[in-house]
Amino acid sequence: MNNPLTPRRLPRALRALVEFFRLEAAGGITLIVAAALALIAANSPWHDGYEGFRQFPLKIGVGDFAIAKPLLLWINDGLMAIFFLLVALEIKRESLSGQLAGREQLILPLACACAGVVVPALIFTAFNHGDVSAMRGWAVPTATDIAFALGVLALLGSRVPVGMKLLLSTIAVVDDLIAILIIAIFYSHGMSFAALGLAAVVLIAMWLLGRFRVLALWPYLLLGVVLWVCVLKSGVHATLAGVATGLMIPHVDKRNAIPDEIEHSPLETLEHALHPWVAYAILPIFAFANAGLVLGGMQASDALAALPLGIALGLVLGKPLGIVIVAMIMHRVGWARLPEGMDGRALTGLGVLCGIGFTMSLFIASLAYHDPSLYEASVLGILGASVVSAVIGFAWLRAVLPARSDADR
Template sequence: MAITTIRDFFRMEAAGGVVLVIAAALAIWVANSPVAPYYQELLDVHLAIQAGALKIDKPLLLWINDGLMAVFFLLVGLEIKREFVRGELSRREQAILPFIAAIGGMLLPALIFTGLNLGAPSYLYGWAIPAATDIAFALTVLALLGSRVPLSLKVFLTAVAVIDDLGAIVIIAIFYTYELSLLSLALAGAALVGLVILNLCNVNKLAPYLILGFILWVCVLKSGVHATLAGVALAMAIPVREPKSGEESLLKRCEHGLHPWVAFGILPLFGFANAGVSFADIGWYKLADTLTLGIALGLFVGKQLGVFGATWLTCRAGIASQPEGASWAQVYGVAIICGIGFTMSLFIGGLAWPHTDYDAEVRLGVILGSVASAFIGAMVLLFAPPNRST
């Protein structure tokens, strides 16, 4: 059953990753075509919702990044909770290797980025951009390689990416929160208490959670904390226990219901809205800019060295075992693929500089680092010798 669940998850993420790749490529094409002005105008269109004194007025780009991405983070939160309660991360011996690998894969990219940008203080806000892994893109690459990649490595990559997402959530909450509204935070806290009460009372209907979840999202949006964190908080309150009637848990039903909408709708829309890099004003100097280099090298160099180095040291120290049936060359190939940071890297880049002229450097660095990681990682896995001892 566990293997079937992993394979179903893998197929969904991989298929969604293909759509995400197409959406990102389309965005780049549109941004460099005669319709580029209309693309930007579309993203700048303001949409407003008002109920009495409460008014939410944002451009379309922020409705995508603050609103729809909250649903993405809800799914991420559900996956994290499931993995830690019932899944691959529920036992210490299973969780220790991907946990240490994920920590290494977050620290080294951040150090490389920071080291390259010590002379540019305004760039340092982006230190967390190369610390992320895009699970949909990464699993797409593994799907294209088929049986050349052992299932244990697919599970390992999924676990690393889940822990990576958890780290990104913590980073966003701590380092990318600005002016706070205490009243909004208090109201958000009250909504969160209500969600916990629903959980403790074994409420297994979705509607009450969605109502309080929407209230929580509005309060968090107005509080100064990034609104997507409301999705994670809601996920933590969704019950993972099976009801007595023998039905699936509410968490599993929500996860299965959200997955296609996120994989084939929200993430491609986010990619289309955020990946549009215009090359019209980008010269060689942009490639040499330390912001671009810090992101690209952080993803391509920092991720592979951090993940592989932490994995190798952990196994050599006897703390954990090497992924079953995988050679060290194959582990290294997967470590390189962890440098595909696309979705979360672009998202954190938007949080680091919400209203600046650094969009081109951020997008260019993310795309260069992610594409290099995908191509080189795939080549290593394509030609890597299997583990002969199995």
């Protein structure tokens, strides 16, 4: 019997929408559309409405137990905590039973990710070392937007070797882990030890749930909300509550699981449930709220200022330089091997795609720069670099990767 909800039974418009969301590139395309809409809104007669949306005051809670913030901060502190929850779930799964589980699988992406952080940071520092305010954003060009990068890679279809996609995904996971550490160490301020103490109590409660093999998700999620409030009040950035919650969700490895547990791994259940919401709602909303750069009055010389130029060159040049040089050295000395179907030219294209910073770079910039002029300059560098990296990476890989059938992959 045919399912009435299968694409053939849906109206044509809905059928097209379902087919779009089945595309591997859909997440990246959605981000591009969200950023484009933000730029249009910020540079049109709707500018005031766009700013009103970003600054709309929203209060959640009752009496003294209420949190009031502009909508922009609810997005950056609240919705992005859910994004980092998903990142933590992916890191934990990959560490326990995936691409990060073994030393041989981990060494190449770990080295590439580290080099892809260090070299862009050095390039940024070379341009901005004399400006203390600008140097707060040294980490902006170190990030990679995995959804955008994989979206561009997916546009190449069957040309892309499976090993290349896995290497890009694994580098991005390690890159996200480094970004989490950077945020925790460099972008937290005004610590409240009372709130941190309460957060520690909540974490212990989550750990005890795991020790007693509680597999129901709701206790972890409820405690995760409490943890988010504690971390928000502590001075540590609130998104780290999402990271901590994700790392506490139990993972049942199917190779060692009791049969009744195989279909009830809380980590995989939550990861699968969150993925479409993050890809098609949370990240596009974040991009729409943060990418609205006002272009009126800008001149070409603005893009050549030290701050946006340091970010742009860090992403466009620093990322591929760091990744390619380290990977080729490790390959030559025999410490690691490139995935099957990849050579130096394919590795170069992969490195260029890692220069798509976009949402992760925008997020770090929002933490680093509270001065609107500095933030707008950083957005200019991020958007320009992300577009250039995407276009060059796609064109380069299309030229160097041979066409092949799905069976050849």
